[in-house]
Amino acid sequence: MFELERRLETPLSVQVVVTVGSIVLALILGSVLLAVVGVDPIEAYPSVGALMFFDQWGWQDLFLKMTPLLLTGLGVAIAAQLNLWNIGAEGQLYLGAIATTWLALEYSEALDAHFMLPILLIGTFVAGGMWAAIPAGLRSWFGVNEIITTLLLNYVAISLADYLLYGAWRDPSTLNFPMTRSFGESSFLPMIGSTTVHWGLPLGIILAFLTWVLLKSTTIGFQIRVAGDNLSAADYAGFNTKNLLFIVLVLSGAVAALAGMTEVAGVHHRLQQNFSINYGYTGIIVSRLARNHPIGVIGTAFLLAVIFVGGELLQVEYQLPIAVIYLFEGLLLFTVIGSELFLSYRLRRRVAV
Amino acid sequence: MNPVLELQKIHKEFPGIVANDRIDLTLNRGEIHTILGENGAGKSTLMNIISGLYIPDSGSMLLEGKPLYIKNPAQAIANGVGMVHQHFMLIPNHSVSENIILGTPQSFRLQKSKVRQQIKELGIRYGLELNPDLRVQDLSVGEQQKVEILKVLFRGAKILILDEPTAVLTPQESEALYKILYQMKKDGHSILFISHKMREVIELSDRITVLRHGKIKATRNRGETNSSELANLMMGESTIQTAEIKTKALKVSPDQCQNTTIVRLKNAGLRHELGHWLLQNINLEIRAGQIVGLAGVAGSGQASLAEVLVGLRGLDTGEYEFAGEEQKVASVSKLIHKGVGYIPEDRKRYGIAPHLEVAENFLLRDLHNHRFQSRGWLQRDKVIAFGKERMRSFDVRAASEKIPIGQLSGGNMQKVILARETSRPLKFLLAAQPVRGLDFHASAFLQNKLLQARADGLAILLISEDLEELLLMSDYLYVICRGSIVGEMPKEEAEIEKIGLLMTGERA
Numbered sequence: 001m002f003e004l005e006r007r008l009e010t011p012l013s014v015q016v017v018v019t020v021g022s023i024v025l026a027l028i029l030g031s032v033l034l035a036v037v038g039v040d041p042i043e044a045y046p047s048v049g050a051l052m053f054f055d056q057w058g059w060q061d062l063f064l065k066m067t068p069l070l071l072t073g074l075g076v077a078i079a080a081q082l083n084l085w086n087i088g089a090e091g092q093l094y095l096g097a098i099a100t101t102w103l104a105l106e107y108s109e110a111l112d113a114h115f116m117l118p119i120l121l122i123g124t125f126v127a128g129g130m131w132a133a134i135p136a137g138l139r140s141w142f143g144v145n146e147i148i149t150t151l152l153l154n155y156v157a158i159s160l161a162d163y164l165l166y167g168a169w170r171d172p173s174t175l176n177f178p179m180t181r182s183f184g185e186s187s188f189l190p191m192i193g194s195t196t197v198h199w200g201l202p203l204g205i206i207l208a209f210l211t212w213v214l215l216k217s218t219t220i221g222f223q224i225r226v227a228g229d230n231l232s233a234a235d236y237a238g239f240n241t242k243n244l245l246f247i248v249l250v251l252s253g254a255v256a257a258l259a260g261m262t263e264v265a266g267v268h269h270r271l272q273q274n275f276s277i278n279y280g281y282t283g284i285i286v287s288r289l290a291r292n293h294p295i296g297v298i299g300t301a302f303l304l305a306v307i308f309v310g311g312e313l314l315q316v317e318y319q320l321p322i323a324v325i326y327l328f329e330g331l332l333l334f335t336v337i338g339s340e341l342f343l344s345y346r347l348r349r350r351v352a353v
Numbered sequence: 354m355n356p357v358l359e360l361q362k363i364h365k366e367f368p369g370i371v372a373n374d375r376i377d378l379t380l381n382r383g384e385i386h387t388i389l390g391e392n393g394a395g396k397s398t399l400m401n402i403i404s405g406l407y408i409p410d411s412g413s414m415l416l417e418g419k420p421l422y423i424k425n426p427a428q429a430i431a432n433g434v435g436m437v438h439q440h441f442m443l444i445p446n447h448s449v450s451e452n453i454i455l456g457t458p459q460s461f462r463l464q465k466s467k468v469r470q471q472i473k474e475l476g477i478r479y480g481l482e483l484n485p486d487l488r489v490q491d492l493s494v495g496e497q498q499k500v501e502i503l504k505v506l507f508r509g510a511k512i513l514i515l516d517e518p519t520a521v522l523t524p525q526e527s528e529a530l531y532k533i534l535y536q537m538k539k540d541g542h543s544i545l546f547i548s549h550k551m552r553e554v555i556e557l558s559d560r561i562t563v564l565r566h567g568k569i570k571a572t573r574n575r576g577e578t579n580s581s582e583l584a585n586l587m588m589g590e591s592t593i594q595t596a597e598i599k600t601k602a603l604k605v606s607p608d609q610c611q612n613t614t615i616v617r618l619k620n621a622g623l624r625h626e627l628g629h630w631l632l633q634n635i636n637l638e639i640r641a642g643q644i645v646g647l648a649g650v651a652g653s654g655q656a657s658l659a660e661v662l663v664g665l666r667g668l669d670t671g672e673y674e675f676a677g678e679e680q681k682v683a684s685v686s687k688l689i690h691k692g693v694g695y696i697p698e699d700r701k702r703y704g705i706a707p708h709l710e711v712a713e714n715f716l717l718r719d720l721h722n723h724r725f726q727s728r729g730w731l732q733r734d735k736v737i738a739f740g741k742e743r744m745r746s747f748d749v750r751a752a753s754e755k756i757p758i759g760q761l762s763g764g765n766m767q768k769v770i771l772a773r774e775t776s777r778p779l780k781f782l783l784a785a786q787p788v789r790g791l792d793f794h795a796s797a798f799l800q801n802k803l804l805q806a807r808a809d810g811l812a813i814l815l816i817s818e819d820l821e822e823l824l825l826m827s828d829y830l831y832v833i834c835r836g837s838i839v840g841e842m843p844k845e846e847a848e849i850e851k852i853g854l855l856m857t858g859e860r861a
Contacts, residue, residue, distance in 0.1 A: 218729050218730055218731060219721065219730075221731075222720060222731060225706070226706040229706040229707060229708050230705070230707060232702050233702075233704065233706050233717065234706075236663075236717075237717045238684070238685030238688075238689050
């Protein structure tokens with residue numbers, strides 16, 4: 001017989017082995033899934049892998065998908081430092097896209113890229129922060145649960161985008177499609193070299209490292225870490241925990257909103273309906289898989305991008321339905337979170353009494 | 354005499370402590386039997402054994418002469434033993450009747466009207482009338498306790514265990530409870546009553562058994578004892594002499610001139626959110642170079658008083674003056690700045706951030722000191738160096754200053770807290786239960802540091818439930834009971850017996 005015994009500490013090697021092991025397990029379970037729908041996994045995995053990593057279209061798409069996942073995941077992870085759940089990254093992404101679109105439609109003819117890009121970046125960041133200030137303020141000063149408010153605001157932001165797309169912002173030349181006209185070129189995020197990957201990805205990586213530095217090396221970051229670890233101790237230390245909650249949730253929303261900017265200014269160059277394939281909701285998974293570590297988010301955003309692109313390829317190459325992607329996502333979440341048991345416990349052979 | 358429940362040589366050990374040392378106890382039918390003892394005497398362990406929460410290491414129980422094996426609370430209830438907990442186990446947004454039937458066998462479709470009828474009948478019989486449809490959250494504390502008692506009676510309990518039931522009640526509510534207990538006693542129920550309030554114990558009990566350090570010290574029948582004998586039995590007669598011997602060895606400095614008043618409370622009052630008073634008419638003064646001891650039974654208002662003094666809560670009435678300035682708005686950070694140090698009673702809950710490094714925990718209450726940061730950037734090397742130095746001078750035993758503080762032992766954790774709180778310019782140090790749970794060496798070390806701080810001219814308030822510690826350390830003593838100061842005296846006039854009586858609410 002075996003029994004579980006609590007670990008006193010978890011070495012890094014165990015964390016790596018457990019995480020990699022859980023991903024492998026998800027792939028194995030996924031192969032069963034593929035076999036059930038009539039695809040030979042032994043053939044499908046390598047061919048999809050080759051298309052994804054070695055084909056130019058494949059890896060560029062990988063990095064393009066990774067960018068919004070990284071930004072929304074980072075946003076969710078920032079809130080999680082104080083044990084707050086920001087379920088509203090999807091809405092924040094939409095609001096960021098709306099803010100970017102407004103600025104781009106309004107000013108990109110008049111200003112060149114040197115002015116336009118910083119304006120888009122700062123404007124979107126501020127707009128996302130103001131949007132998140134609604135649930136943040138309600139939480140800090142009235143104790144309203146942020147999970148509910150951030151979730152509900154998603155519907156508001158998405159509806160707002162629809163309202164604009166069907167109304168004031170609809171481009172008459174596209175006949176009846178709900179999309180705006182294309183931005184002026186000064187509002188296009190530049191590409192890296194000759195690839196189709198735009199500068200949103202480095203931006204996300206820089207922000208992840210900045211978040212880490214903020215947490216580790218500044219007094220405000222220290223207060224956040226204390227309050228996240230033990231809120232009573234933060235009160236005892238005289239920190240203004242209400243302000244901390246507010247600041248962190250606002251920051252969380254501002255970063256997630258940038259994902260909307262990179263999507264519309266970097267990929268579509270216009271706002272259109274359903275431009276986000278649940279990037280905001282998937283950001284929750286990205287953050288959770290990284291155990292809310294701001295730098296770990298870079299790795300898990302890549303992992304989720306692999307699932308997104310791999311799923312697309314499976315759709316195209318093997319005519320599988322999109323539900324297969326969601327099933328893969330679910331499997332991965334299931335195994336990774338399930339494996340966390342082995343981070344705090346280890347299996348031990350029970351000694352006979 | 355008609356014994357209902359007999360305990361024979363009940364023994365229970367926890368790592369490092371004998372909680373119950375071969376306890377023999379009998380409970381007769383229709384008797385109120387009180388178990389009296391200080392905190393940590395083993396009362397709660399014993400009651401938890403009877404009600405099935407703990408399983409004893411050895412010993413046996415007899416129920417009406419037949420052996421009784423109780424492995425869990427459900428079996429205890431099935432055998433007619435019911436416990437009314439000190440902290441109510443009720444679901445606030447359910448109704449009274451829903452709370453009462455919780456966990457009792459019911460048919461799939463609830464027979465609400467029948468249940469309501471049963472509750473009414475029980476209520477009339479024992480003076481526990483309550484509207485069964487009210488929600489528990491709308492009831493007063495006394496009424497909630499009635500629900501707890503009804504719960505136990507509804508399950509058919511013949512033996513009731515009440516764990517400090519009057520601790521949370523007003524005097525009037527307590528009187529009403531006594532009447533209920535008499536009624537139940539008349540009806541043939543047997544009651545085990547836990548308390549350390551001397552007066553109610555003497556009035557109410559048919560028999561009193563005193564527990565000390567896990568052992569039975571004595572059992573007395575009604576009318577055969579008095580408060581001072583019970584106080585001696587509870588606290589031990591020899592404590593005062595040993596205290597004096599150690600005091601001579603520990604006192605390091607001659608008396609300082611104790612002229613400057615650092616902390617002053619005038620008619621201070623604090624209300625609970627639900628409206629009752631946590632603190633009332635507190636007048637208290639702490640001077641520089643003085644250790645003031647605050648004696649009191651657990652939960653007499655010490656925690657609230659501490660929260661007021663360090664700025665976690667603002668007073669509802671009266672004045673709080675710190676270093677000659679009135680503190681109108683409660684602010685922890687402002688008081689830290691003015692020189693308040695605080696060793697919290699619950700060190701794990703308030704004193705540390707468990708997953709942060711030991712070195713980082715040193716800046717918890719000192720974050721804005723320029724020693725550690727400049728313009729908002731932490732000076733990592735200085736934080737580490739400071740942590741190392743403090744750990745050395747306070748003899749904190751840890752593998753490194755970079756391990757999470759949660760991995761340290763209680764004693765080492767407490768040293769970190771004390772080191773942190775005394776490492777900036779202080780005027781006042783509030784030490785709540787600073788040596789609770791620590792071994793002898795760690796305790797002596799911490800007490801010496803406190804005496805040294807006193808010699809350096811600090812004003813110190815020492816909150817403790819341990820009278821020996823208070824007499825050893827303090828220059829002046831206050832006694833708190835039910836949120837009010839019920840006595841004060843210089844150390845020279847302090848007698849353990851007198852303080853013990855004051856603590857339990859008896860006027861000396």
